[in-house]
Amino acid sequence: MRTISLAFILYVFWLVLSGYFKPFLLIAGAICAVLCALAAGRLNAADEEGHPNHLILRTPTYYPWLLWEIAKSAWSVTKIILHPKLPISPTMSVVRASQRTAAGIATYANSITLTPGTITADVQGNDLTIHALVADGATDVEGGEMDRRVRAFEGGA
Amino acid sequence: MTLAVDIASWVLIVLGSFFTVVGAFGLVRMPEVFTRMHAASVIETLGAGFLIFGMCLQAGFTLVTLKLLFILALFFFFAPVVTHALARAVLHAGIEPKLAEDRRAAAKQRLAASGEGRQP
Numbered sequence: 001m002r003t004i005s006l007a008f009i010l011y012v013f014w015l016v017l018s019g020y021f022k023p024f025l026l027i028a029g030a031i032c033a034v035l036c037a038l039a040a041g042r043l044n045a046a047d048e049e050g051h052p053n054h055l056i057l058r059t060p061t062y063y064p065w066l067l068w069e070i071a072k073s074a075w076s077v078t079k080i081i082l083h084p085k086l087p088i089s090p091t092m093s094v095v096r097a098s099q100r101t102a103a104g105i106a107t108y109a110n111s112i113t114l115t116p117g118t119i120t121a122d123v124q125g126n127d128l129t130i131h132a133l134v135a136d137g138a139t140d141v142e143g144g145e146m147d148r149r150v151r152a153f154e155g156g157a
Numbered sequence: 158m159t160l161a162v163d164i165a166s167w168v169l170i171v172l173g174s175f176f177t178v179v180g181a182f183g184l185v186r187m188p189e190v191f192t193r194m195h196a197a198s199v200i201e202t203l204g205a206g207f208l209i210f211g212m213c214l215q216a217g218f219t220l221v222t223l224k225l226l227f228i229l230a231l232f233f234f235f236a237p238v239v240t241h242a243l244a245r246a247v248l249h250a251g252i253e254p255k256l257a258e259d260r261r262a263a264a265k266q267r268l269a270a271s272g273e274g275r276q277p
Contacts (some may be wrong), residue, residue, distance in 0.1 A: 016223045027244040074203040078176065081183035081196055089257035094264040095248055096271075112246075113237035115196040119191065120237075127268060131244065133195040135258055142264075 006046050007037035052103040055153070062153035069146070070115055077116040079134060090131065091138040097126040098147055099103045104154035111146055166214035180204055190247055191254040194240055201236040205229065269276030 011033035018029070040046040048054065080087060097105045109120040109128055117137045124127035132138035176199055183196025209229045216222045247254075 013227075016220060016227065019220050035217070070202050074176070074199050077195060077199050078179050078203075081179055081199070082187060086186060088187070088192055090254060091258045091260060092254065092256055093260040094268060096268050110234070110237040111240065113240050114198070114202065114233065116202055117195055119194055119198075119244050120241050121191075121248055127265075129248075129261065131191050131254060133192060138258075138260065142260075 002046055002048075002051055002053055003037045003041045006040060006051050007033045007118070010036055032111075049102045054155075055103065058153055058155060062149055065149060066111055066114070072116075074116040080133065080149075088133055089135045090127065090133060091135045092121070092131050093138045093142060094131060095128050095141055095144070095147070098144075098151050099126070099127055099154050101154060104150060107153065108147060108150040111150060112141060115146075162214055166211045169207050169211030169214065173204050173209075173211055176200065176207060189255050190252065191239035191244065194244060198236070198240065201232055205232050 014029050014033060015026075018025070019151075020026075020029075024092055037046065040050075097108045099105045099108055105123070105126055105128075109123055111120050112120045112128065112130060117133045118141055119131045120128050121131045130138060130141055132141065180196050180198075182202030183199065184193050187193045187196050206229065209225050213222045213225050216225065
């Protein structure tokens, strides 16, 4: 199942990048995509960590919220940069990721880093060391709303 | 209709340029390496995002638009990985960030008291 979805995604990816729609090339591309997917399967590169296809259908539950958070915090960082006094208060803290899978923890750590104003600087098990541009940013992450949303996004995997 | 699309796309491209310039400005203004990374993340989110959506409107419904969206997706998955690698390398090299407030020790104690975390 995972191999099929990986082959399909590889095929679409190649199709978009190449832009060729001649029958010979379409068939050759399909064969290559299937071979690549099979090779990835044999390398154990296409497991639930390397190709978390069970999360694809759940993206609408998390990514729109994440995009909105990114826009809001990017705007607040912009205001800090343009502020004449540069009102920063760099803060470091440690938060715990409640996700159970590696893909879930990676999603959470990536989301923290992707949001301007906060960076995941280190990961030990499921404790994330974060650096925030202002103290409020660290407090927000400690509040754990993003953690809960990623936990829900990860689902019962 | 084409005029409206053109105007929308130019508004987006100008907005993207604005956030890119702001990010570059912050990169120069911030005092040290960690705070500079925060300024850079404005470029790779709002800057790149607005620019790419503006270019998508210019390209219309073509393969170019799909490729642009791929680039945006690539940004969204690789930018945090690279930033994290950089931050971790800086910490590993022993460069201590200048902090207004360090909650690490207190937070670690609280987490240790609250139960077992999964070990690496």
